[in-house]
Amino acid sequence: MANADVHRSSTFAPVNIAVIKYWGKRDTALNLPTNSSLSITLSQDDLRTHTTASCSLKYTRDALVLNGEDQDISGARTQACLRELRGLRKEVEAKDGSVPELSGMALKIVSENNFPTAAGLASSAAGFAALVRAIADLYALPSPPAELSRIARQGSGSACRSLFGGYVAWKMGEETDGSDSAAYEVAPAQHWPDMRALILVASAEKKDVSSTVGMQATVKTSERFAHRAENIVPARMAATEECVKSRDFATFADLTMRDSNNFHATCLDTSPPIFYMNDTSRAAVRVCEAINTHAGRTICAYTFDAGPNAVVYYLAETEAQVAGAFRGIVGHKTGWDNSRGRAIQAGEVPKGMEIAAEMLENGVSRVILTAVGDGPRRTEEHLC
Amino acid sequence: MANADVHRSSTFAPVNIAVIKYWGKRDTALNLPTNSSLSITLSQDDLRTHTTASCSLKYTRDALVLNGEDQDISGARTQACLRELRGLRKEVEAKDGSVPELSGMALKIVSENNFPTAAGLASSAAGFAALVRAIADLYALPSPPAELSRIARQGSGSACRSLFGGYVAWKMGEETDGSDSAAYEVAPAQHWPDMRALILVASAEKKDVSSTVGMQATVKTSERFAHRAENIVPARMAATEECVKSRDFATFADLTMRDSNNFHATCLDTSPPIFYMNDTSRAAVRVCEAINTHAGRTICAYTFDAGPNAVVYYLAETEAQVAGAFRGIVGHKTGWDNSRGRAIQAGEVPKGMEIAAEMLENGVSRVILTAVGDGPRRTEEHLC
Structure with missing residues (x-):
């Protein structure tokens, strides 16, 4: 029975970690920022959200399942994304009467992260990017990534940057309706493929203040x-x-x-x-400084989002010095083996790092080795 | 033998803790600040430097002994203080030929703190204030405290504020020679005598960066x-x-x-x-916030100098709520008994402070209960 057909599309979407930070909204409903930002998209081999969007006449209501648990889909942000995507699908249907009327069907979105959701690893960015990309594919929308990024932005600001791979900027825009506030690619991952990231995941501690509440207080x-x-x-x-364009790591760092x-x-x-x-x-800051001092030049850069995890950027050529130094300190934590053939040996730990090393020993729960990566990838692996 | 006479004068000088912070020098040699600052002088019953200045023809060279250990006196800052004070003594001697020529004699300065020197408790402020005040008394200088504060400033910037009791401002001044950069009394301790301070002394950790080096890096x-x-x-x-003038604690806090x-x-x-x-x-910040929230008004204020110690200001009338809450968390640390008859019972700990309490339990080594106090006091108790 054709009415019971299930239309389905799946995607992987990446995490991104900003190097120029987004903090502050000029419009909270539309997630319009008070400044532009710039991020690196990280490899989906290591960190990704996998999302299947499906629709069918047999579904009775929109539903979202994340990591096996039903989620509330009634929030204004999720609703804004669904409304915009359905509107674009309606345009497709209006132009071509032969395509099925998917816009009128309930949606089921099933999503899984391959990393701990609560670890402060930008899961909402990957999550909304995957949701928007998967539904756009399901709807066969002709929209370019920039338009999808504008939609994903309404779900979670930084999600707009996860619609692209490589080095990505989010232009704050000037319009009050947010029509010009979207991400664009500064350079693809292939332009500067040697960028590596070591994430020191801090032991669970309740987040101080949610980003949205914090941003409003700051403003x-x-x-x-x-x-x-x-x-x-x-x-x-x-x-x-x-x-990024000139691949000048020291200044970038x-x-x-x-x-x-x-x-x-x-x-x-x-x-x-x-x-x-x-x-x-x-402590992670002090170790990075010591690594740079020991090297006699800037070979690594730390950055922290709205949480205690350190993300350390460096180039492949200095992996032994940077990741090696950290392996010398927290080498027995999990995560070092997930290096896709990159054999990272415990390297020299700069002098004077005894206190910092003890702090990291006590405060880091695991590490993640990753690198700059591509944008969302369509997949035929469907969830449920 | 008259030549062997020892002339001697002793003083106690207080610590001060700024509420509007001094950070940044426009002239490092003269200790001229980039902004004015305001502090509260703390009671010498709890925290003080005791200094005896003596001079004699039998002394062969200037010497400084702090807590029983010989100190290097050749530094430019100490030398600037001694030079200025000797110059003023020479003026006294020039005007009155009958007074002894103390300016030509070597000085011996013996100093003791009644608190741990390395605990980050503004010991250099009390130290230089005591040094200058004791020598000024020894030399019978007619200089008002403002002039002595200008001299003490050259030893350690914040020392200029310890020449006065109560509520003290340090006017940054405009002159390049520093002649107008000195402290003045905003109000004496008696104007607002109910101000209390609870100091949570953090467990010893090496200071991150010295104030002088840090200030220069910031500028x-x-x-x-x-x-x-x-x-x-x-x-x-x-x-x-x-x-301060209107005794408006909430806004002050x-x-x-x-x-x-x-x-x-x-x-x-x-x-x-x-x-x-x-x-x-x-953690101390979070507990102060919770105390204020629980009280429904602002009854305590935290402040941190160039170190991790929390100084919590509050009024005597709320001692049970403020100091009591902290006693409920770190009540078994030393220092609670030194309250000069103030019986502080462990009080109610605001809800949700479990993590903060554990941090304080692990990170606080002792507490100090004190209050606003007077300026330097001359004493006949001489050290050696």
């Missing part, structure tokens, strides 16, 4: 916030894009570390103050 | 530093002076917490970043 109370958004970030965006620190300083200047970095994070 | 590398010095602090100085956070945000925005607050400090 309202920090006397420095406007200066960051209006003066500091625009200059750094331009400089970081240049570094310097900008990355400065912007992470500036973002966390803005959080600390919020009233009441927001702390995302903890003693483990500080 | 050079923080994109936000100038904004703090030029815009934020001047407005806060005026507002805080007003709060709000300004105190904001300025501490703004100062530490400036440190974090320095490249490489400076961290003085640690996880124990963050």
Whole structure:
């Protein structure tokens, strides 16, 4: 019976970690930011959301299942994404009467992360990117990634950057309806394929303040916030894009570390103050500094999102020095074997790192070795 | 034999803890700050430096003994203080030929703190204030405290504020020779005698970066530093002076917490970043916030200097709620008995403080209960 047909499409979508941070919304309903941002898309071999979107006349209502658990789909953000995608499908159907009327069917979205959801690893970015990409494929939408990124942005701001691979910028835009606030590719992963990332996952600790609540508090109370958004970030965006284009790691690293620190300083200047970095994070900063000092040049850069996990960027050629030093400190934690043939030996630990090493020993639960990667990939592996 | 006479004078000098922070020097040789600051002088019953200055023809060279150990006295800062004080003594001697020529004799300065020197409790402020005050008394200088504060400033910037009791401001001044950069009394301790301070002394951890080195790095590398010095602090100085005059604790507390956070945000925005607050400090912040929330009004304020120790200001009338809550968490640490008749019972600990309590339990080594107090006091108790 044709009415019982299930239409289905699946995708993998990647995580991205910003080097110029998104913090502050000028419109909370539309997720419009107060500054542009720039991120690196990480390899889906290591971190990814796998999502199957299906629709059928036999489904009675929209549903979302994440990691085996039913999720509330009634939130304004998810609804905004579904509404926009259905609207685009209706346009397709209006142009071609022969295609099935999928826009009128209930949707079932099944999603799984291959990493711990609560570990503060940008799961909502990968999640909304996968949701939008999978439904767009299901609906056979002709929309380019930039348009899908504008839709994903309404689900979770940073999700807009996970619609692209490689080096990605999110242009804040100026329009009040958000029509020009979307991501674009600064350079594909192939342009600078040697970028590596070591993630030190901090032991579970309840997140200090949710990003959305924190951003609003910062915008309202920090006397420095406007200066960051209006003066500091625009200059750094331009400089970081240049570094990516010219593959200038040292300058890229310097900008990355400065912007992470500036973002966390803005959080600390919020009233009441927001702390995302903890003693483990500080220890990771000190080890990165010591690695750079020992190397005599800047070969690694730390960055921290709205949580204590350290993401350490470096190039493949210095893997032994950077990842090796960390393996020398937390080499018995899980995650080092997942290196796809990259044999990382415990390397030299810079001197004077005894206290930092003890902090990392106590505060890091696992590591993730990954690298710059591609954008969403369609797959025929369907979930349920 | 008259030539062997020893001339001697002794003083006690207090510690002060800033509520509007001093951070950044416009002249490192003269210790001239980039912004004004405001502090509370703490009671010498609890924290003080005791210094005896003596001079004699039988002494062969200037010497400084701190807590029983010989100190290097050749540093430019100590030398600047001695030079200025000797110059003023020479003026006294020039005017009155009958007084002994003490300016020509070697000085011996013996100093003792009644608190751990390395605990990050502003020992250099009390130390230089005591040194200057004791020598000024020895030399019978007619100089008012403001002039002595200008001299002490050259030893350690914040020392200038320890020449006065109560509520003290250090006016940054404008002159390049520092002649107008000195402290003045905003209000004596008696004006608002109910101010209390609970100090949570953090377990020994090596100081991240010395204040002098840190300040220079901030001035050079923080994109936000100038904004703090030029815009934020001047407005806060005026507002805080007003709060002291009108005894408006809630507004005073709000300004105190904001300025501490703004100062530490400036440190974090320095490249490489400076961290003085640690996880124990963050826990103290959360407990203060919870105490205020539980009380339904602002009854305590945290502030952190260049180290992890929390100083919690509150009024005597709320001691049971503020100090009581902390006694409920770290009640078995030393220091609670030193309360000069103030019987502080373990009080109610606000809900949701389990993680913060564990952090404080692990990270606080002792507590100090103190209060606003007077300026330096001359004493006939001489050291050696």
